[in-house]
Amino acid sequence: MAAQAPSSGSAATTFAPARIWLMMPSWAIIGFFLLLPVLLMLVYSFLTKEFRGGVVWEFSLASYDKFFFDRGLFGDEPPQIQWTYISIFWRSTWQAGLATFFCLLVGFPTAWFIATRPARTRAIWLFMVTIPYWVNLLIRTVSMKFLIRDNGPLNELFLAMGLIDSPITMINTNFAVQLGLFYSYLPFMVLPIYASVERYNFALSEAAADLYASRWVTMRRIVLPVVQPGIIAGCILVFVPSLGAFLAPDLLGGAKNWMIGSLIEDQFKGAAGNWPFGAAVAMVLLSLVLIVLMLYARSQSRGAR
């Protein structure tokens, strides 16, 4: 992103007209399916809400005001910081961060394992990682709900093994949301890390050992820095969708464990029916993600200098 900016000068000189035409389809797709909807949401976030969904075309800062400030039930009290939504954001960030951490913890060894298998068995392992994606996310999340409910198979198993005396409440907890996020996005961690470990030249590890580095030091000083792009790609691919996830928090977390995604969904589809506010929340979320990505890009470009 920002790291590529300095080189774009030389690329610009090679922009023959034919190339511009070749780029039109992708520009059209990005414009129509990405920029236009985002722009629409940006505009909506500054409009006035209509009852039961929809918007009135009248400029208003009410949505952002509602997000950040509490002016009492009738809007006539002095403004105070509105913690409700900020805490949902905070919980989302925290949950997404935790999910990223656990996915990395499990995903890295998994990716390493697959990448170090003989070439002909790798495809089978990779296929197994992607198998869950043959089933719709909604169905998978619902089935997770059945697995972890109070009298579900997991509790039954623990009871039968004598590990617990009474069922553990897992459903409608942060733990359940975490489990859902972890399960949903683990492959997004495994695949990019696999791709970079698979390209890793293991002669580098031999060279490190030859130069008196222990296995642990080799991992830390040589392997991790070299496969770092894959790790970071995996973390972004898990963190960003986790941040906006709504199925897992809705179905597994219940009303108390809302995340940003649930909040936005509720504004458009649910009881709240406040489109401008939903759009404003989405804009705040987008800003948050962009800030994280820009910080990352800046750290990368500094590292490359």
Place this chain on the structure above:
Amino acid sequence: MLSPSSAIEIVGVDKIYGSGPTAALALDNVSLQVLNNEFFTLLGPSGCGKTTLLRIMAGFETVTNGDVMLYGEKLAHLPPDKRPINTVFQNYALFPHLSVAENVAFGLQMLGRDTAQINKRVDDMLALVQMSAMAKRKPSELSGGQQQRVALARALAPAPKVLLLDEPLSALDLKLRQKMRSELKQIQKETGITFIFVTHDQEEALSMSDRIAVMSAGKVQQVGQPKEIYDAPKTRFVADFIGETNLFEADVISNNGSGLRVRVSDAIELSADGDAPEGRKAFVSIRPEHIELCSDGDVPCTIDELVYLGTDTQYVVRLKDGATVLVRAQNAHGARQTFAAGQAATLRVQDGAARVLAD
């Protein structure tokens, strides 16, 4: 039991990959002694086991049987990171995320040297391989030859007792390869470190080594100085692999203990060096440059083909019985008669040129 000057001793090493019916014997009872401060070369075609032997010395492979000793101490129980041996890898294996200086410093850091000492050593090593100006670059910003130098500096920096070099020149183009040969030899002399060099290139081996071990099919065929290997090959493999030669199946007519008489190609009788029992058949090697093409020689022949090679001319000549012989003549000014293809001529074999081979 060991001579003190022996840096590495390999004693009866076998290496078997896999097990059961698919097992492959990579090294077959290999024994070698590499002397202190020696430039020692393992030479052989691909698959001969030379790289396996090198990896065993580095600690990346274990032996199936036998022992490897470094200055009289057994190495078998030491992992690679505990051996005072460094390696220059075939494709250099430079750490891509570290600069040239950081690459060279890596081994010293792992050994826990202090920063001032490391910096000085890195500077010295980069000066040694003439890469001081590139210290801050990343490996991806270097040419193949430059990467080669950095790999050498990195492996030399911790001052290993033995340096292993795994075909380090094979990725370079011809001119650079020739330049690096003399530089490598020079650096070996300057540092006084024992070099063990693996290559399939006989020219490389002959030009750099103090001694060469020629390997084939997991066995050591012959160990000796370059001249010895070239002039007095012991086996058919060595004679054929090192340089060009004419191989004849010969009858041993007599063996008086100091020299032999052999009969080649039914009619030609020669004296030969080597050892073979009287009355038996043996292989005889005669180098093309030890055969003279002239008009008053002993063996009549016709010239099939001639190839001009600049410094030499190579002739392919046919004997009466149809056997072809390679002859190489130097293109010195007016030194010798020249011949044209199709012409009749005679051959004269120089004294002591014929060698009887062990198999």
